[in-house]
Amino acid sequence: MGKIIAICRSDKKGTAKYQINEALLKEDHGIEGDAHAGNWHRQVSLLSVEKIEEFRSKGAQVDFGAFGENLVVEGFDLRSLPVGTRFAIGDTLLELTQIGKECHDHCNIYKTVGDCIMPREGVFTKVIKGGKIAAGDNIELINADNNRPFSAAVITLSDRASSGTYEDKSGPLIEKILLENGYDIIEKILIPDNKALLRNNLIRLSDQRQASVIFTTGGTGFSEKDITPEVTEEVCDRMTPGISLGLISKSLEITPHAMLSRQTSGIRKKTLIINLPGSPKACRENLDTVLPALKHGLGVLRGSEDG
Secondary structure, eight states: OEEEEEEEEOSSTTSOOEEESEEEEETTTEETTOTTOSSSSOSEEEEEHHHHHHHHTTTOOOOTTTTSOSEEEESOOGGGSOTTOEEEETTEEEEEEEESOOOSSOOHHHHHHSOOSHHHHOEEEEEEEOEEEETTOEEEEEOOOTTSOOEEEEEEEOHHHHTTSSOOOHHHHHHHHHHHTTOEEEEEEEEOSOHHHHHHHHHHHHHTSOOSEEEEESOOSSSTTOOHHHHHHHHOSEEOHHHHHHHHHHHHTTOGGGGGOOOOEEEETTEEEEEEOSSHHHHHHHHHHHHHHHHHHHHHHHTSSOO
């Protein structure tokens, strides 16, 4: 059992959060009146009071809310919790959606003392059930449901589609097929053929969003700009050659050009990453091949099924 130590809110983005005694959580929105509330996955942020006190012990003078957190809580090692964990506060319910965050522009705290704990220790939630909360309220931790739908992210790599030269048809098709097969689509991304962008998104979706599976489409051919397999291998802890071989073998039954594909697949932590070709037709054929076996593998990664 944990507890709310402080509730913080900001009226405008880019301004410091200030403490309030109580707040209204609005379903699928966040804290009423908070600038960062909205229809997205980072509606309410949490930070451990233990981590704040540890930071203060180094001589930094920081108020609650200074790191941009909405709820200062005690009793949990937040960063160790898996996405999907829920927090019951009275009649309200929050669900963990992201661990940590990217820090693009260093905040005032970092500029002053050279460190900020929010990017590595903060977590983000969405409001499943709304209601009133107050400082001092108890928090019950509810373990992530192993039977929840598997989450998926789709990344399209294409210089032309990302610049608006032509429409991305592969990404939306992959999303449609995954939805029809019961997957929860947490992000859809369209980026140019850029190593750094792909690397950063694969790491973020695996480590922070903890997607069950990430499908990429595009960048698997012979062109010098086709960098998807190399980046995938770079970020993965283990490769899954059986998936890649299975996809290419099945595609060879359709066209001999399949032998020119360099697509690969692998695992980063508990996220499976699978490269798909760039054409919608080949994406559909690949998904028809891999989806029948995929959920068992994802269950093994999650720990809900035996290997």
